[in-house]
Amino acid sequence: MGAGKSTIGRLLAQELSSTFIDSDKVIEERSGADIPWIFDVEGEAGFREREMAVISELTQLNDCVLATGGGVVLRPENRECLQNRGVVVYLQTSIEQQLERTARDRNRPLLQTANPEEVLRKLLEQRDPLYKSCADIIIRTDKRHPRAVIQEILRQLKQLSKQPS
Numbered sequence: 001m002g003a004g005k006s007t008i009g010r011l012l013a014q015e016l017s018s019t020f021i022d023s024d025k026v027i028e029e030r031s032g033a034d035i036p037w038i039f040d041v042e043g044e045a046g047f048r049e050r051e052m053a054v055i056s057e058l059t060q061l062n063d064c065v066l067a068t069g070g071g072v073v074l075r076p077e078n079r080e081c082l083q084n085r086g087v088v089v090y091l092q093t094s095i096e097q098q099l100e101r102t103a104r105d106r107n108r109p110l111l112q113t114a115n116p117e118e119v120l121r122k123l124l125e126q127r128d129p130l131y132k133s134c135a136d137i138i139i140r141t142d143k144r145h146p147r148a149v150i151q152e153i154l155r156q157l158k159q160l161s162k163q164p165s
C-alpha cells in the first residue's frame with residue numbers, strides 16, 4: 001500500500017500506449033460498493049474472494065498494464081495467474097514512505113488502526129517473500145519521482161526482452 005502501483009501503472013500504460021486496469025477499481029465497480037464497505041460488511045475474506053475472481057478474469061486480457069492491490073499475492077492462485085500471464089513488477093517502498101503516502105487517504109481499511117506502522121511492518125514481513133517469488137522486475141521507489149520509476153521499469157523490460165528464453 002502506497003508503493004505507487006495505481007499511480008505508476010496508469011502512467012506506464014500511457015507510455016506504452018496500452019490499456020490501464022486497476023483491479024481494486026474493477027472490484028468496486030462489480031460490487032457496486034467501495035473497498036471500505038466490502039471490508040466492513042464481508043470482511044477481508046469476502047474482499048479476497050472478490051479479488052481472486054477479478055484477477056483470474058483480468059489476467060486473461062492481453063496488452064494491458066494491471067495494477068493490483070497489495071494483498072494480491074496472498075492467494076497462490078493469484079500469484080500463478082500473474083506469473084503465467086505477464087511481467088510482474090514489484091515496487092518496493094520503505095514503511096516510512098508508505099505511511100507518508102497513505103496518510104491522507106481513508107480508503108485502505110487495513111491501515112485504519114491506531115498503529116499503521118506496526119501493521120505495515122507485519123504485512124511486509126509476510127508478503128515480501130511472496131512478492132519476490134513472483135516478481136520479474138524489482139524496483140525501489142523511495143524518494144524517486146514516478147517518472148524515474150517508469151524509466152527504470154522500461155529499461156528493465158527492454159533487458160528482459162533481450163534475454164533468450
Ligand SMILES: Nc1ncnc2c1ncn2[C@@H]1O[C@H](COP(=O)(O)OP(=O)(O)O)[C@@H](O)[C@H]1O
Nearest residue numbers: 001002003004005006007008101141144145146
Ligand atoms: N514515486 C512516488 N513518489 C511520490 N509520491 C508517490 C509515488 N508513487 C505514488 N505516490 C503517491 O502516493 C499515493 C499512493 O499511491 P498509489 O498509487 O495509490 O499506491 P498503491 O496503489 O501502491 O497503494 C498517491 O497519492 C500517489 O500520488
Ligand SMILES: O=C(O)C1=C[C@@H](OP(=O)(O)O)[C@@H](O)[C@H](O)C1
Nearest residue numbers: 001002024068069070071108109
Ligand atoms: O494490501 C492490501 O491488502 C490492500 C491493498 C489495497 O490496494 P493498494 O495496495 O493499491 O493500496 C486494497 O486492495 C485493499 O485495501 C487491501
Ligand SMILES: [Mg+2]
Nearest residue numbers: 005006068069
Ligand atoms: Mg492502488
